[in-house]
Amino acid sequence: DGGITQSPKYLFRKEGQNVTLSCEQNLNHDAMYWYRQDPGQGLRLIYYSQIVNDFQKGDIAEGYSVSREKKESFPLTVTSAQKNPTAFYLCASSMQGAAGELFFGEGSRLTVL
Amino acid sequence: QKEVEQDPGPLSVPEGAIVSLNCTYSNSAFQYFMWYRQYSRKGPELLMYTYSSGNKEDGRFTAQVDKSSKYISLFIRDSQPSDSATYLCAMRGDRAAGNKLTFGGGTRVLVKP
Numbered sequence: 664d665g666g667i668t669q670s671p672k673y674l675f676r677k678e679g680q681n682v683t684l685s686c687e688q689n690l691n692h693d694a695m696y697w698y699r700q701d702p703g704q705g706l707r708l709i710y711y712s713q714i715v716n717d718f719q720k721g722d723i724a725e726g727y728s729v730s731r732e733k734k735e736s737f738p739l740t741v742t743s744a745q746k747n748p749t750a751f752y753l754c755a756s757s758m759q760g761a762a763g764e765l766f767f768g769e770g771s772r773l774t775v776l
Numbered sequence: 777q778k779e780v781e782q783d784p785g786p787l788s789v790p791e792g793a794i795v796s797l798n799c800t801y802s803n804s805a806f807q808y809f810m811w812y813r814q815y816s817r818k819g820p821e822l823l824m825y826t827y828s829s830g831n832k833e834d835g836r837f838t839a840q841v842d843k844s845s846k847y848i849s850l851f852i853r854d855s856q857p858s859d860s861a862t863y864l865c866a867m868r869g870d871r872a873a874g875n876k877l878t879f880g881g882g883t884r885v886l887v888k889p
Binding site for chain 1: 784817818819880
């Protein structure tokens, strides 16, 4: 089945540690995105990539980093510089030029202890 | 002030009632309007997509866009307990603006049997 796979589903981290969230898609989509979701704030864009080896900052990129070495993969690293990293992280993909149909993964919930 | 405003709810209705959801926005450049449904601890899924002003119907769902008032609505007829979820509006500018979406904060809906 085609889709987006995020892992891990739940992750706990101590303060000061970096953590990497995985996102893999087999939809052959060119564009991939990372969103953060906090209660009552909707989805906020962290980073997005429209082609391999290229990515742009979203609205809240500080404290995060990404890479896009393969079309299928777009991992997100939450660094120790992110002041409030506890959140629900969603990865999405879309066809290039698609007006608004994002396909989302099931999300990764990160809790900082 | 947020670009997209959405009442967080919760909105509680009896089974079979009409659910009425809405969003207001401030950016007149928005051209494409979407509604996503998100079940608890899952990623959002696209429900409706509209372009420009007017109505669009799909089964029990009707989306309305009033660009002059910067106001969009989603109506769910004959609501079912399975419609209990959070509904997110999303919007974006023209194709030159890229694929970036701006989301509302989401409205939680509870349909009681």
